[in-house]
Amino acid sequence: xxxxxxxxxxxxxxxxxxxxxxxxxxxxxxxxxxxxxxxxxxxxxxxxxxxxxxxxxxxxxxxxxxxxxxxxxxxxxxxxxxxxxxxxxxxxxxxxxxxxxxxxxxxxxxxxxxxxxxxxxxxxxxxxxxxxxxxxxxxxxxxxxxxxxxxxxxxxxxxxxxxxxxxxxxxxxxxxxxxxxxxxxxxxxxxxxxxxxxxxxxxxxxxxxxxxxxxxxxxxxxxxxxxxxxxxxxxxxxxxxxxxxxxxxxxxxxxxxxxxxxxxxxxxxxxx
Numbered sequence: 001x002x003x004x005x006x007x008x009x010x011x012x013x014x015x016x017x018x019x020x021x022x023x024x025x026x027x028x029x030x031x032x033x034x035x036x037x038x039x040x041x042x043x044x045x046x047x048x049x050x051x052x053x054x055x056x057x058x059x060x061x062x063x064x065x066x067x068x069x070x071x072x073x074x075x076x077x078x079x080x081x082x083x084x085x086x087x088x089x090x091x092x093x094x095x096x097x098x099x100x101x102x103x104x105x106x107x108x109x110x111x112x113x114x115x116x117x118x119x120x121x122x123x124x125x126x127x128x129x130x131x132x133x134x135x136x137x138x139x140x141x142x143x144x145x146x147x148x149x150x151x152x153x154x155x156x157x158x159x160x161x162x163x164x165x166x167x168x169x170x171x172x173x174x175x176x177x178x179x180x181x182x183x184x185x186x187x188x189x190x191x192x193x194x195x196x197x198x199x200x201x202x203x204x205x206x207x208x209x210x211x212x213x214x215x216x217x218x219x220x221x222x223x224x225x226x227x228x229x230x231x232x233x234x235x236x237x238x239x240x241x242x243x244x245x246x247x248x249x250x251x252x253x254x255x256x257x258x259x260x261x262x263x264x265x266x267x268x269x270x271x272x
Contacts, residue, residue, distance in 0.1 A: 036264035076203025199229035
């Protein structure tokens, strides 16, 4: 027996990262890319945002796009229903393990600068002195000490080092504490500690299941090492021209950069 006729669509689910992928450097989405996404959705495909940003740092972008569907946020920790403004799933980092992991990493690297993303629809980002916060829609909240970072449930910790670059810091963190927490790099100056085993792939699989989709239905777009698990889950992974070398090495295809409508180039070919 067969499962019925194959879908006439090349892919039924289009999964896009935000920063460096769907968004240009000014945090806007070009008209061409908007039109290409509309082309795919009008053909019957679903579009799902899969981002390292937590919900509070993603919501304004989704609103600007008039996005009403599911979004995978916080590296897979949160599945968010934008239309209903509610969290469907939320995974938090074990704070005791996080504290131990930091201690083990610092034993190898020396002192780190830290920040923490608190859980929830309105979770704040707390930063310790020395941490270079990325510009965004929400102000960072100064933390007076590390105990304050771990005082409430959180979805991730952010690490920075005064001398090591991002690749070296991520490698050192994995070597020291990779058996306790997940370690990923999501962008310039953004090395993160996550619940062990959590990734964009786990969040995307949960969201896809709710939509009745499978890996074979999915094409994914990304630009950073935190997109590697998503590429491993999806049938087809497309790296932007501006992508990190680690993602380029595992991509099925490379398209134009986020500034040059790389997503649109692929979607127009597939759905045009």
